[in-house]
Amino acid sequence: MNTKVVLITGALAGIGRATAIAFAKEGAHLVVSGRREEAGHALADELRALGADAEFVRADVRFETDVQHLIERTIKRFGRIDVAVNNAGTEGELGPVVDQTPEAYENTFSTNVLGTLLSLKHEMRVMLPQGSGSIINLSSIAGQVGIPGASIYAASKHAVEGLTKSVALEGAAAGVRVNAVAPGPVATEMLDRFSGGNEEAKANFLSSMPAKRAATVDEIAQTILFLASDKARYLTGQSIAVDGGYTAQ
Template sequence: MEDFMAVPVVLITGALTGIGRSTAEAFARDGASVVVSGRHPDAGDLLAKELNGLGARAEFFRADVRSDDDLRDLVDFTVDRFGRIDVAFNNAGTEGVPGPITEVTDDGYASVFDTNVRGTLLSLKHEFRVMKQTGGSIINVSSTYGQMGFPDASLYVGSKHAIIGITKGVALEGARHNIRVNAVAPGFTRTAMYERVTGADAVRDAVNAVLPMHRPGTPQEVATAVQFLGSTQSQYITGQVITLDGGLMAGWPLFPEN
């Protein structure tokens, strides 16, 4: 078996777009063995081909994180193909349909919490099942909205708060098995979700104006943090949240006019 330090085995859910895709590409460039997962086989197969071209040994496996059976099969496929899982990035998520609390429905709740919260829990369940034998690093995805409130987004905000709590609790379970569990919490990041949420250029300009760095983050910047948490450079870090928000959570920026 190849040395973990030389060739890590990385599993990524929600890998077909945005932060997940950028993270898969970053690990691939480093020559990792990568299993990418999502719900769209055509896009997944194309991504795996691209990752192989970047230097990875990559496979796509279709899985819906809302399904316990799918996640069991995804984890088993990864172990069957590459022998173990060293790094798992639980990235699948959805913002749902924004709206006031008076318009929350059972279906709206299920669409957000089944993907963001249940999907993270089920991913952890099956990743722990195999990582208990070898150890490893798991990174979940929260958000700055997991550390603050935002109007008309109660379901999304609640789900991202939940992921931080789950991360901290499960990290304590994993410590005795040499399994580290952390989270990344991106702020405004230039993804398709960012484009949907901000909409018009005027809204994006207004958002950028209140960000201390006056710009959104990039998926590549989040990928760098995931790689750090998956590496031995962070081997004494567990139960933590790395916030990537350009300074937004530090406080209200007061810049002089230029």
Template sequence: MTHTVVLVTGATSGIGRATALAFGRDGARLVCSGRNAAAGAALVSQLRELGAEAEFVAADVVHEEQVRQLVEHTVTRFGRLDVAVNSAGTEGTPGSIVDQTVESYAATFDANVLGTFLSMKHELRVMLEQKEGVVINLSSTMGSRGNAQNPMYVASKHAIEGLTKAAALDAARSNVRVNAVAPGPIETGMLDRIAGGAEKVAAVAASIPAGRIGTPEEVADAIVFLASARSRYITGQILAVNGGKTAM
């Protein structure tokens, strides 16, 4: 992984942050992106302390021009783009489908589906030309399973799995791989917001075969694997990282 050029969206917190740090420890050169400049600056100084070359570029993934500039900046700064991790996303507005609105639909689909689409569009343009590269998207257990209380998130993650498979087929002959990880519940701000309280998080943990919630570092390790040559014949796949949840 040494000197690999890695772009991470949603890098200022949670899984994106843990992923940036995992690549940083492996000697990658990183562009970390997000909307929170202070958190981005803190991450970059932590990465530099690890000895990694790193920069923060602010971008909102729902705005194509910002995504285009983010990818362009990466290539201008480091000369290429080897790995892109699209971790920016929202949990949407939990609640029954009968309470969802045009606005809750649009907000969830914009951040999760439009954001992943625009990120892949610009990342893959570079990778297809280089004839080398790896994209890893963030799905969820809810990318292949239903959940009565989060229909927009469920639908958006199903869409991300579809985009992942379609893009993988498009890129397969160009030595470019596209996969997704599908985490179960992971200890991040998003889980706290979805579960809403320590008691509910404990109930979620008890429902997982491994008996605990996963860590962002455990998802980051799966992402680093999918970015590495050890997964060189894996493309168009969704790798579950969920303590056995979907084996039930």
């Protein structure tokens, strides 16, 4: 089958949106999801204008009924899922660990970890019987190294890396691949929030990067497209750091 069916969670902004547009330009069929109805339908219209067969389905990945509905709608529309990009995530409440609360933990882990787990659960239920599929989870350099002031976020992304490796082992013999993309700083609103809206702090952080700049959302999207493609058909259980050399230091 030449036309891939692609499902993307957290597709309404940043990396998710750029990834949806990149797949649309490749001619994929797309189901995009998120929590904002108006933005979701606008994105679906934009994807259709690019020539893609696209649909928006509202879903909050923290709730299993929403995830089940999202998968069911995708199957009803296209009959299969070839690629799933689990991009929905949040940085949560940033700050030193002494200021963190159980509520901050719950808010971050419910999206980043539970949301990824539920997505994997129901995507694998489709892909295992198919005998094919590629799942790409969004991790972060914070899933590979510590980030001061972001302990809960880093813990959640370390969990995403563990989920990726474990589920990859469950799917490998059936022909289902599971990998993660771990971006460094990306030119999005999240980077501004990590910098506390302080342009000098952001510039200082980026100057510490070997590449001396943030990634663009399109650079991350192209890595996702590679992992979804047959060019990566023997690649599974891996986390690809797209970080301008940060984790090589």
